[in-house]
Amino acid sequence: MSWQDRLERRFRRLAIPNLAGFLAGFQGALWLLIQLMPRRVGQDSILEAFVLIPDKVRDGEVWRLVTFVFLPPGNGLLAIFYIYLFWLMGTALEGYWGTVRCNFYVLISVLATIAVAFLLPDGRPATNMFIGSSVFLAFAYLFPNFTLSIYFILPIRIKWLALLTWLGYGFVLIEGDWPSRAYVLASICNFLLFFGGDILGRMRYGKHAMETAFHKVTEGHKPFHTCAICGLTEHDAPLEDFRICSRCDAGIFEYCSQHLKNHEHRVKES
The missing domain is CATH 1.20.1540.10 (Rhomboid-like)
Structure with a gap:
Protein backbone atom coordinates (compact mmCIF):
# COMPACT_ATOMS: atom_id res chain seq x y z
CA MET A 1 0.00 0.00 0.00
CA GLY A 201 9.66 4.44 -13.89
CA ARG A 202 9.08 5.92 -17.32
CA MET A 203 12.73 6.89 -17.56
CA ARG A 204 13.83 3.35 -16.67
CA TYR A 205 11.38 1.88 -19.14
CA GLY A 206 12.52 4.32 -21.82
CA LYS A 207 16.16 3.39 -21.21
CA HIS A 208 15.31 -0.30 -21.41
CA ALA A 209 13.31 0.24 -24.60
CA MET A 210 16.19 2.17 -26.17
CA GLU A 211 18.68 -0.56 -25.25
CA THR A 212 16.37 -3.22 -26.67
CA ALA A 213 15.91 -1.28 -29.89
CA PHE A 214 19.68 -0.73 -30.14
CA HIS A 215 20.33 -4.46 -29.76
CA LYS A 216 17.75 -5.24 -32.42
CA VAL A 217 19.35 -2.77 -34.80
CA THR A 218 22.86 -4.05 -34.15
CA GLU A 219 21.73 -7.65 -34.51
CA GLY A 220 20.09 -6.73 -37.78
CA HIS A 221 23.44 -5.48 -39.05
CA LYS A 222 25.45 -8.55 -38.12
CA PRO A 223 27.43 -9.84 -41.12
CA PHE A 224 26.02 -12.76 -43.06
CA HIS A 225 29.41 -13.82 -44.50
CA THR A 226 32.62 -14.02 -42.46
CA CYS A 227 35.95 -15.46 -43.51
CA ALA A 228 37.00 -18.15 -41.04
CA ILE A 229 40.68 -17.12 -41.41
CA CYS A 230 40.91 -13.31 -41.52
CA GLY A 231 37.41 -12.37 -40.31
CA LEU A 232 36.61 -10.34 -43.44
CA THR A 233 32.86 -9.68 -43.90
CA GLU A 234 30.65 -8.31 -46.63
CA HIS A 235 30.51 -5.08 -44.63
CA ASP A 236 34.26 -4.70 -45.05
CA ALA A 237 34.32 -5.77 -48.71
CA PRO A 238 30.89 -5.62 -50.35
CA LEU A 239 32.24 -7.02 -53.66
CA GLU A 240 34.07 -9.94 -52.07
CA ASP A 241 33.00 -13.43 -53.13
CA PHE A 242 32.70 -15.70 -50.10
CA ARG A 243 32.65 -19.47 -50.60
CA ILE A 244 32.22 -22.55 -48.44
CA CYS A 245 35.04 -25.08 -48.60
CA SER A 246 33.69 -28.49 -49.55
CA ARG A 247 36.73 -30.27 -48.10
CA CYS A 248 36.25 -28.83 -44.60
CA ASP A 249 33.79 -31.35 -43.21
CA ALA A 250 34.17 -30.43 -39.52
CA GLY A 251 31.51 -27.79 -39.95
CA ILE A 252 30.41 -25.04 -42.30
CA PHE A 253 33.26 -22.60 -42.86
CA GLU A 254 33.28 -19.67 -45.24
CA TYR A 255 36.41 -18.18 -46.75
CA CYS A 256 37.21 -15.09 -48.73
CA SER A 257 38.77 -15.45 -52.18
CA GLN A 258 42.26 -15.03 -50.73
CA HIS A 259 41.93 -17.88 -48.25
CA LEU A 260 39.55 -20.18 -50.08
CA LYS A 261 42.46 -22.14 -51.58
CA ASN A 262 45.01 -21.10 -49.02
CA HIS A 263 43.97 -22.57 -45.70
CA GLU A 264 44.35 -25.70 -43.64
CA HIS A 265 41.32 -27.90 -44.12
CA ARG A 266 39.27 -28.71 -41.07
CA VAL A 267 38.29 -32.35 -41.12
CA LYS A 268 36.55 -34.56 -38.64
CA GLU A 269 38.78 -36.70 -36.50
CA SER A 270 38.28 -40.37 -37.21
Missing part, protein backbone atom coordinates in the same frame (compact mmCIF):
# COMPACT_ATOMS: atom_id res chain seq x y z
CA SER A 2 1.44 3.38 -1.01
CA TRP A 3 1.68 6.37 1.33
CA GLN A 4 -1.07 8.03 -0.68
CA ASP A 5 -3.41 5.09 -0.05
CA ARG A 6 -2.66 5.22 3.68
CA LEU A 7 -3.41 8.93 3.78
CA GLU A 8 -6.66 8.39 1.94
CA ARG A 9 -7.84 5.77 4.44
CA ARG A 10 -6.86 7.85 7.47
CA PHE A 11 -8.10 11.31 6.47
CA ARG A 12 -11.09 10.50 4.29
CA ARG A 13 -13.53 12.06 6.75
CA LEU A 14 -11.56 15.30 7.00
CA ALA A 15 -11.25 15.92 3.26
CA ILE A 16 -13.03 18.87 1.70
CA PRO A 17 -15.03 17.85 -1.37
CA ASN A 18 -14.91 20.15 -4.39
CA LEU A 19 -11.91 21.99 -2.94
CA ALA A 20 -11.15 23.67 -6.27
CA GLY A 21 -14.69 25.03 -6.46
CA PHE A 22 -14.44 26.27 -2.87
CA LEU A 23 -11.20 28.15 -3.52
CA ALA A 24 -12.31 29.44 -6.92
CA GLY A 25 -15.55 30.71 -5.38
CA PHE A 26 -13.70 32.73 -2.76
CA GLN A 27 -11.27 34.07 -5.35
CA GLY A 28 -14.15 35.11 -7.59
CA ALA A 29 -16.01 36.77 -4.71
CA LEU A 30 -12.91 38.71 -3.67
CA TRP A 31 -12.30 39.75 -7.27
CA LEU A 32 -15.89 41.01 -7.54
CA LEU A 33 -15.56 42.91 -4.26
CA ILE A 34 -12.46 44.64 -5.57
CA GLN A 35 -14.22 45.61 -8.79
CA LEU A 36 -17.14 47.12 -6.86
CA MET A 37 -14.88 48.98 -4.46
CA PRO A 38 -14.21 52.61 -5.43
CA ARG A 39 -10.58 53.19 -6.26
CA ARG A 40 -10.35 56.08 -3.83
CA VAL A 41 -11.03 53.65 -0.98
CA GLY A 42 -8.00 51.66 -2.03
CA GLN A 43 -8.37 48.36 -3.85
CA ASP A 44 -4.73 47.54 -3.23
CA SER A 45 -5.24 47.81 0.52
CA ILE A 46 -7.84 45.03 0.35
CA LEU A 47 -5.48 42.72 -1.50
CA GLU A 48 -2.65 43.61 0.85
CA ALA A 49 -4.75 42.43 3.80
CA PHE A 50 -4.89 38.92 2.30
CA VAL A 51 -1.23 38.53 1.29
CA LEU A 52 0.98 36.29 3.42
CA ILE A 53 3.50 38.64 5.05
CA PRO A 54 5.52 36.82 7.74
CA ASP A 55 6.30 39.92 9.82
CA LYS A 56 2.61 40.84 10.06
CA VAL A 57 1.69 37.28 10.99
CA ARG A 58 4.19 37.51 13.84
CA ASP A 59 2.51 40.76 14.88
CA GLY A 60 -0.80 38.92 15.29
CA GLU A 61 -2.41 38.95 11.82
CA VAL A 62 -2.62 35.16 11.77
CA TRP A 63 -5.48 35.12 9.26
CA ARG A 64 -2.92 35.70 6.53
CA LEU A 65 -1.84 32.05 6.91
CA VAL A 66 -5.15 31.12 5.29
CA THR A 67 -6.41 34.13 3.37
CA PHE A 68 -3.54 34.27 0.89
CA VAL A 69 -4.95 31.20 -0.88
CA PHE A 70 -8.11 33.22 -1.67
CA LEU A 71 -6.27 35.95 -3.58
CA PRO A 72 -7.56 36.34 -7.16
CA PRO A 73 -4.93 36.05 -9.90
CA GLY A 74 -5.11 39.74 -10.84
CA ASN A 75 -7.59 42.59 -11.03
CA GLY A 76 -8.55 42.54 -14.72
CA LEU A 77 -11.10 40.51 -16.63
CA LEU A 78 -8.43 37.94 -17.46
CA ALA A 79 -8.48 36.93 -13.80
CA ILE A 80 -11.93 35.39 -14.33
CA PHE A 81 -10.47 33.15 -17.02
CA TYR A 82 -7.66 32.04 -14.69
CA ILE A 83 -10.13 31.34 -11.89
CA TYR A 84 -12.21 29.25 -14.27
CA LEU A 85 -9.14 27.28 -15.34
CA PHE A 86 -8.17 26.66 -11.72
CA TRP A 87 -11.65 25.32 -11.01
CA LEU A 88 -11.62 23.19 -14.18
CA MET A 89 -8.21 21.67 -13.52
CA GLY A 90 -8.74 21.19 -9.80
CA THR A 91 -12.06 19.47 -10.41
CA ALA A 92 -10.43 17.18 -12.97
CA LEU A 93 -7.68 16.26 -10.49
CA GLU A 94 -10.25 15.46 -7.82
CA GLY A 95 -12.15 13.30 -10.27
CA TYR A 96 -8.95 11.46 -11.20
CA TRP A 97 -7.42 11.07 -7.72
CA GLY A 98 -10.33 11.33 -5.38
CA THR A 99 -11.05 14.00 -2.78
CA VAL A 100 -8.36 13.07 -0.23
CA ARG A 101 -5.42 12.97 -2.62
CA CYS A 102 -6.46 16.20 -4.31
CA ASN A 103 -6.73 17.88 -0.90
CA PHE A 104 -3.27 16.73 0.10
CA TYR A 105 -1.76 17.82 -3.20
CA VAL A 106 -3.01 21.37 -2.67
CA LEU A 107 -2.25 21.30 1.06
CA ILE A 108 1.39 20.32 0.50
CA SER A 109 1.82 23.27 -1.84
CA VAL A 110 0.19 25.64 0.67
CA LEU A 111 2.34 24.42 3.56
CA ALA A 112 5.50 24.57 1.45
CA THR A 113 4.72 28.16 0.46
CA ILE A 114 4.13 29.14 4.09
CA ALA A 115 7.36 27.43 5.17
CA VAL A 116 9.43 29.22 2.54
CA ALA A 117 7.86 32.58 3.41
CA PHE A 118 8.89 32.22 7.06
CA LEU A 119 12.32 30.73 6.35
CA LEU A 120 13.44 33.46 3.97
CA PRO A 121 15.39 36.18 5.78
CA ASP A 122 13.95 39.06 3.77
CA GLY A 123 10.34 38.31 4.75
CA ARG A 124 9.16 38.47 1.14
CA PRO A 125 5.34 38.46 0.81
CA ALA A 126 3.81 35.28 -0.60
CA THR A 127 0.75 34.76 -2.79
CA ASN A 128 -1.00 31.70 -4.17
CA MET A 129 0.52 32.04 -7.65
CA PHE A 130 2.75 28.99 -7.31
CA ILE A 131 -0.09 26.95 -5.78
CA GLY A 132 -2.15 27.48 -8.92
CA SER A 133 0.88 26.63 -11.03
CA SER A 134 1.34 23.30 -9.25
CA VAL A 135 -2.30 22.40 -9.99
CA PHE A 136 -1.72 23.36 -13.62
CA LEU A 137 1.40 21.15 -13.89
CA ALA A 138 -0.39 18.16 -12.38
CA PHE A 139 -3.30 18.58 -14.76
CA ALA A 140 -0.95 18.88 -17.75
CA TYR A 141 0.90 15.72 -16.69
CA LEU A 142 -2.28 13.68 -16.37
CA PHE A 143 -4.11 15.19 -19.36
CA PRO A 144 -1.33 16.31 -21.74
CA ASN A 145 -3.51 16.42 -24.84
CA PHE A 146 -6.16 18.68 -23.36
CA THR A 147 -6.60 21.56 -25.81
CA LEU A 148 -6.86 25.09 -24.50
CA SER A 149 -7.97 28.00 -26.66
CA ILE A 150 -5.75 30.98 -25.95
CA TYR A 151 -7.96 34.08 -25.92
CA PHE A 152 -10.69 31.75 -27.26
CA ILE A 153 -8.95 31.75 -30.66
CA LEU A 154 -5.63 29.91 -30.72
CA PRO A 155 -5.90 26.20 -29.80
CA ILE A 156 -2.86 24.72 -28.08
CA ARG A 157 -2.31 21.49 -26.20
CA ILE A 158 -1.70 22.06 -22.55
CA LYS A 159 1.47 19.97 -22.50
CA TRP A 160 3.24 22.68 -24.49
CA LEU A 161 2.18 25.35 -22.01
CA ALA A 162 3.46 23.10 -19.23
CA LEU A 163 6.75 22.74 -21.06
CA LEU A 164 7.08 26.53 -21.18
CA THR A 165 6.34 26.65 -17.46
CA TRP A 166 9.05 24.07 -16.72
CA LEU A 167 11.50 26.01 -18.87
CA GLY A 168 10.63 29.16 -16.95
CA TYR A 169 11.15 27.36 -13.65
CA GLY A 170 14.48 26.06 -14.90
CA PHE A 171 15.56 29.57 -15.81
CA VAL A 172 14.60 30.85 -12.35
CA LEU A 173 16.49 28.01 -10.66
CA ILE A 174 19.60 28.84 -12.69
CA GLU A 175 19.50 32.63 -12.92
CA GLY A 176 17.08 33.74 -10.20
CA ASP A 177 17.81 34.88 -6.65
CA TRP A 178 17.53 32.46 -3.75
CA PRO A 179 14.05 33.55 -2.60
CA SER A 180 12.67 32.99 -6.11
CA ARG A 181 14.38 29.61 -6.29
CA ALA A 182 12.90 28.64 -2.94
CA TYR A 183 9.36 29.50 -4.04
CA VAL A 184 9.80 27.51 -7.26
CA LEU A 185 10.98 24.48 -5.29
CA ALA A 186 8.02 24.90 -2.94
CA SER A 187 5.65 24.94 -5.90
CA ILE A 188 6.96 21.68 -7.40
CA CYS A 189 7.59 19.65 -4.25
CA ASN A 190 4.05 18.26 -4.29
CA PHE A 191 4.38 17.45 -8.00
CA LEU A 192 7.57 15.50 -7.36
CA LEU A 193 6.00 13.64 -4.42
CA PHE A 194 3.00 12.59 -6.48
CA PHE A 195 4.66 11.97 -9.85
CA GLY A 196 8.35 11.41 -9.10
CA GLY A 197 8.03 7.63 -8.93
CA ASP A 198 6.07 7.48 -12.16
CA ILE A 199 8.59 9.72 -13.93
CA LEU A 200 11.52 7.55 -12.77
Whole structure:
Protein backbone atom coordinates (compact mmCIF):
# COMPACT_ATOMS: atom_id res chain seq x y z
CA MET A 1 0.00 0.00 0.00
CA SER A 2 1.44 3.38 -1.01
CA TRP A 3 1.68 6.37 1.33
CA GLN A 4 -1.07 8.03 -0.68
CA ASP A 5 -3.41 5.09 -0.05
CA ARG A 6 -2.66 5.22 3.68
CA LEU A 7 -3.41 8.93 3.78
CA GLU A 8 -6.66 8.39 1.94
CA ARG A 9 -7.84 5.77 4.44
CA ARG A 10 -6.86 7.85 7.47
CA PHE A 11 -8.10 11.31 6.47
CA ARG A 12 -11.09 10.50 4.29
CA ARG A 13 -13.53 12.06 6.75
CA LEU A 14 -11.56 15.30 7.00
CA ALA A 15 -11.25 15.92 3.26
CA ILE A 16 -13.03 18.87 1.70
CA PRO A 17 -15.03 17.85 -1.37
CA ASN A 18 -14.91 20.15 -4.39
CA LEU A 19 -11.91 21.99 -2.94
CA ALA A 20 -11.15 23.67 -6.27
CA GLY A 21 -14.69 25.03 -6.46
CA PHE A 22 -14.44 26.27 -2.87
CA LEU A 23 -11.20 28.15 -3.52
CA ALA A 24 -12.31 29.44 -6.92
CA GLY A 25 -15.55 30.71 -5.38
CA PHE A 26 -13.70 32.73 -2.76
CA GLN A 27 -11.27 34.07 -5.35
CA GLY A 28 -14.15 35.11 -7.59
CA ALA A 29 -16.01 36.77 -4.71
CA LEU A 30 -12.91 38.71 -3.67
CA TRP A 31 -12.30 39.75 -7.27
CA LEU A 32 -15.89 41.01 -7.54
CA LEU A 33 -15.56 42.91 -4.26
CA ILE A 34 -12.46 44.64 -5.57
CA GLN A 35 -14.22 45.61 -8.79
CA LEU A 36 -17.14 47.12 -6.86
CA MET A 37 -14.88 48.98 -4.46
CA PRO A 38 -14.21 52.61 -5.43
CA ARG A 39 -10.58 53.19 -6.26
CA ARG A 40 -10.35 56.08 -3.83
CA VAL A 41 -11.03 53.65 -0.98
CA GLY A 42 -8.00 51.66 -2.03
CA GLN A 43 -8.37 48.36 -3.85
CA ASP A 44 -4.73 47.54 -3.23
CA SER A 45 -5.24 47.81 0.52
CA ILE A 46 -7.84 45.03 0.35
CA LEU A 47 -5.48 42.72 -1.50
CA GLU A 48 -2.65 43.61 0.85
CA ALA A 49 -4.75 42.43 3.80
CA PHE A 50 -4.89 38.92 2.30
CA VAL A 51 -1.23 38.53 1.29
CA LEU A 52 0.98 36.29 3.42
CA ILE A 53 3.50 38.64 5.05
CA PRO A 54 5.52 36.82 7.74
CA ASP A 55 6.30 39.92 9.82
CA LYS A 56 2.61 40.84 10.06
CA VAL A 57 1.69 37.28 10.99
CA ARG A 58 4.19 37.51 13.84
CA ASP A 59 2.51 40.76 14.88
CA GLY A 60 -0.80 38.92 15.29
CA GLU A 61 -2.41 38.95 11.82
CA VAL A 62 -2.62 35.16 11.77
CA TRP A 63 -5.48 35.12 9.26
CA ARG A 64 -2.92 35.70 6.53
CA LEU A 65 -1.84 32.05 6.91
CA VAL A 66 -5.15 31.12 5.29
CA THR A 67 -6.41 34.13 3.37
CA PHE A 68 -3.54 34.27 0.89
CA VAL A 69 -4.95 31.20 -0.88
CA PHE A 70 -8.11 33.22 -1.67
CA LEU A 71 -6.27 35.95 -3.58
CA PRO A 72 -7.56 36.34 -7.16
CA PRO A 73 -4.93 36.05 -9.90
CA GLY A 74 -5.11 39.74 -10.84
CA ASN A 75 -7.59 42.59 -11.03
CA GLY A 76 -8.55 42.54 -14.72
CA LEU A 77 -11.10 40.51 -16.63
CA LEU A 78 -8.43 37.94 -17.46
CA ALA A 79 -8.48 36.93 -13.80
CA ILE A 80 -11.93 35.39 -14.33
CA PHE A 81 -10.47 33.15 -17.02
CA TYR A 82 -7.66 32.04 -14.69
CA ILE A 83 -10.13 31.34 -11.89
CA TYR A 84 -12.21 29.25 -14.27
CA LEU A 85 -9.14 27.28 -15.34
CA PHE A 86 -8.17 26.66 -11.72
CA TRP A 87 -11.65 25.32 -11.01
CA LEU A 88 -11.62 23.19 -14.18
CA MET A 89 -8.21 21.67 -13.52
CA GLY A 90 -8.74 21.19 -9.80
CA THR A 91 -12.06 19.47 -10.41
CA ALA A 92 -10.43 17.18 -12.97
CA LEU A 93 -7.68 16.26 -10.49
CA GLU A 94 -10.25 15.46 -7.82
CA GLY A 95 -12.15 13.30 -10.27
CA TYR A 96 -8.95 11.46 -11.20
CA TRP A 97 -7.42 11.07 -7.72
CA GLY A 98 -10.33 11.33 -5.38
CA THR A 99 -11.05 14.00 -2.78
CA VAL A 100 -8.36 13.07 -0.23
CA ARG A 101 -5.42 12.97 -2.62
CA CYS A 102 -6.46 16.20 -4.31
CA ASN A 103 -6.73 17.88 -0.90
CA PHE A 104 -3.27 16.73 0.10
CA TYR A 105 -1.76 17.82 -3.20
CA VAL A 106 -3.01 21.37 -2.67
CA LEU A 107 -2.25 21.30 1.06
CA ILE A 108 1.39 20.32 0.50
CA SER A 109 1.82 23.27 -1.84
CA VAL A 110 0.19 25.64 0.67
CA LEU A 111 2.34 24.42 3.56
CA ALA A 112 5.50 24.57 1.45
CA THR A 113 4.72 28.16 0.46
CA ILE A 114 4.13 29.14 4.09
CA ALA A 115 7.36 27.43 5.17
CA VAL A 116 9.43 29.22 2.54
CA ALA A 117 7.86 32.58 3.41
CA PHE A 118 8.89 32.22 7.06
CA LEU A 119 12.32 30.73 6.35
CA LEU A 120 13.44 33.46 3.97
CA PRO A 121 15.39 36.18 5.78
CA ASP A 122 13.95 39.06 3.77
CA GLY A 123 10.34 38.31 4.75
CA ARG A 124 9.16 38.47 1.14
CA PRO A 125 5.34 38.46 0.81
CA ALA A 126 3.81 35.28 -0.60
CA THR A 127 0.75 34.76 -2.79
CA ASN A 128 -1.00 31.70 -4.17
CA MET A 129 0.52 32.04 -7.65
CA PHE A 130 2.75 28.99 -7.31
CA ILE A 131 -0.09 26.95 -5.78
CA GLY A 132 -2.15 27.48 -8.92
CA SER A 133 0.88 26.63 -11.03
CA SER A 134 1.34 23.30 -9.25
CA VAL A 135 -2.30 22.40 -9.99
CA PHE A 136 -1.72 23.36 -13.62
CA LEU A 137 1.40 21.15 -13.89
CA ALA A 138 -0.39 18.16 -12.38
CA PHE A 139 -3.30 18.58 -14.76
CA ALA A 140 -0.95 18.88 -17.75
CA TYR A 141 0.90 15.72 -16.69
CA LEU A 142 -2.28 13.68 -16.37
CA PHE A 143 -4.11 15.19 -19.36
CA PRO A 144 -1.33 16.31 -21.74
CA ASN A 145 -3.51 16.42 -24.84
CA PHE A 146 -6.16 18.68 -23.36
CA THR A 147 -6.60 21.56 -25.81
CA LEU A 148 -6.86 25.09 -24.50
CA SER A 149 -7.97 28.00 -26.66
CA ILE A 150 -5.75 30.98 -25.95
CA TYR A 151 -7.96 34.08 -25.92
CA PHE A 152 -10.69 31.75 -27.26
CA ILE A 153 -8.95 31.75 -30.66
CA LEU A 154 -5.63 29.91 -30.72
CA PRO A 155 -5.90 26.20 -29.80
CA ILE A 156 -2.86 24.72 -28.08
CA ARG A 157 -2.31 21.49 -26.20
CA ILE A 158 -1.70 22.06 -22.55
CA LYS A 159 1.47 19.97 -22.50
CA TRP A 160 3.24 22.68 -24.49
CA LEU A 161 2.18 25.35 -22.01
CA ALA A 162 3.46 23.10 -19.23
CA LEU A 163 6.75 22.74 -21.06
CA LEU A 164 7.08 26.53 -21.18
CA THR A 165 6.34 26.65 -17.46
CA TRP A 166 9.05 24.07 -16.72
CA LEU A 167 11.50 26.01 -18.87
CA GLY A 168 10.63 29.16 -16.95
CA TYR A 169 11.15 27.36 -13.65
CA GLY A 170 14.48 26.06 -14.90
CA PHE A 171 15.56 29.57 -15.81
CA VAL A 172 14.60 30.85 -12.35
CA LEU A 173 16.49 28.01 -10.66
CA ILE A 174 19.60 28.84 -12.69
CA GLU A 175 19.50 32.63 -12.92
CA GLY A 176 17.08 33.74 -10.20
CA ASP A 177 17.81 34.88 -6.65
CA TRP A 178 17.53 32.46 -3.75
CA PRO A 179 14.05 33.55 -2.60
CA SER A 180 12.67 32.99 -6.11
CA ARG A 181 14.38 29.61 -6.29
CA ALA A 182 12.90 28.64 -2.94
CA TYR A 183 9.36 29.50 -4.04
CA VAL A 184 9.80 27.51 -7.26
CA LEU A 185 10.98 24.48 -5.29
CA ALA A 186 8.02 24.90 -2.94
CA SER A 187 5.65 24.94 -5.90
CA ILE A 188 6.96 21.68 -7.40
CA CYS A 189 7.59 19.65 -4.25
CA ASN A 190 4.05 18.26 -4.29
CA PHE A 191 4.38 17.45 -8.00
CA LEU A 192 7.57 15.50 -7.36
CA LEU A 193 6.00 13.64 -4.42
CA PHE A 194 3.00 12.59 -6.48
CA PHE A 195 4.66 11.97 -9.85
CA GLY A 196 8.35 11.41 -9.10
CA GLY A 197 8.03 7.63 -8.93
CA ASP A 198 6.07 7.48 -12.16
CA ILE A 199 8.59 9.72 -13.93
CA LEU A 200 11.52 7.55 -12.77
CA GLY A 201 9.66 4.44 -13.89
CA ARG A 202 9.08 5.92 -17.32
CA MET A 203 12.73 6.89 -17.56
CA ARG A 204 13.83 3.35 -16.67
CA TYR A 205 11.38 1.88 -19.14
CA GLY A 206 12.52 4.32 -21.82
CA LYS A 207 16.16 3.39 -21.21
CA HIS A 208 15.31 -0.30 -21.41
CA ALA A 209 13.31 0.24 -24.60
CA MET A 210 16.19 2.17 -26.17
CA GLU A 211 18.68 -0.56 -25.25
CA THR A 212 16.37 -3.22 -26.67
CA ALA A 213 15.91 -1.28 -29.89
CA PHE A 214 19.68 -0.73 -30.14
CA HIS A 215 20.33 -4.46 -29.76
CA LYS A 216 17.75 -5.24 -32.42
CA VAL A 217 19.35 -2.77 -34.80
CA THR A 218 22.86 -4.05 -34.15
CA GLU A 219 21.73 -7.65 -34.51
CA GLY A 220 20.09 -6.73 -37.78
CA HIS A 221 23.44 -5.48 -39.05
CA LYS A 222 25.45 -8.55 -38.12
CA PRO A 223 27.43 -9.84 -41.12
CA PHE A 224 26.02 -12.76 -43.06
CA HIS A 225 29.41 -13.82 -44.50
CA THR A 226 32.62 -14.02 -42.46
CA CYS A 227 35.95 -15.46 -43.51
CA ALA A 228 37.00 -18.15 -41.04
CA ILE A 229 40.68 -17.12 -41.41
CA CYS A 230 40.91 -13.31 -41.52
CA GLY A 231 37.41 -12.37 -40.31
CA LEU A 232 36.61 -10.34 -43.44
CA THR A 233 32.86 -9.68 -43.90
CA GLU A 234 30.65 -8.31 -46.63
CA HIS A 235 30.51 -5.08 -44.63
CA ASP A 236 34.26 -4.70 -45.05
CA ALA A 237 34.32 -5.77 -48.71
CA PRO A 238 30.89 -5.62 -50.35
CA LEU A 239 32.24 -7.02 -53.66
CA GLU A 240 34.07 -9.94 -52.07
CA ASP A 241 33.00 -13.43 -53.13
CA PHE A 242 32.70 -15.70 -50.10
CA ARG A 243 32.65 -19.47 -50.60
CA ILE A 244 32.22 -22.55 -48.44
CA CYS A 245 35.04 -25.08 -48.60
CA SER A 246 33.69 -28.49 -49.55
CA ARG A 247 36.73 -30.27 -48.10
CA CYS A 248 36.25 -28.83 -44.60
CA ASP A 249 33.79 -31.35 -43.21
CA ALA A 250 34.17 -30.43 -39.52
CA GLY A 251 31.51 -27.79 -39.95
CA ILE A 252 30.41 -25.04 -42.30
CA PHE A 253 33.26 -22.60 -42.86
CA GLU A 254 33.28 -19.67 -45.24
CA TYR A 255 36.41 -18.18 -46.75
CA CYS A 256 37.21 -15.09 -48.73
CA SER A 257 38.77 -15.45 -52.18
CA GLN A 258 42.26 -15.03 -50.73
CA HIS A 259 41.93 -17.88 -48.25
CA LEU A 260 39.55 -20.18 -50.08
CA LYS A 261 42.46 -22.14 -51.58
CA ASN A 262 45.01 -21.10 -49.02
CA HIS A 263 43.97 -22.57 -45.70
CA GLU A 264 44.35 -25.70 -43.64
CA HIS A 265 41.32 -27.90 -44.12
CA ARG A 266 39.27 -28.71 -41.07
CA VAL A 267 38.29 -32.35 -41.12
CA LYS A 268 36.55 -34.56 -38.64
CA GLU A 269 38.78 -36.70 -36.50
CA SER A 270 38.28 -40.37 -37.21
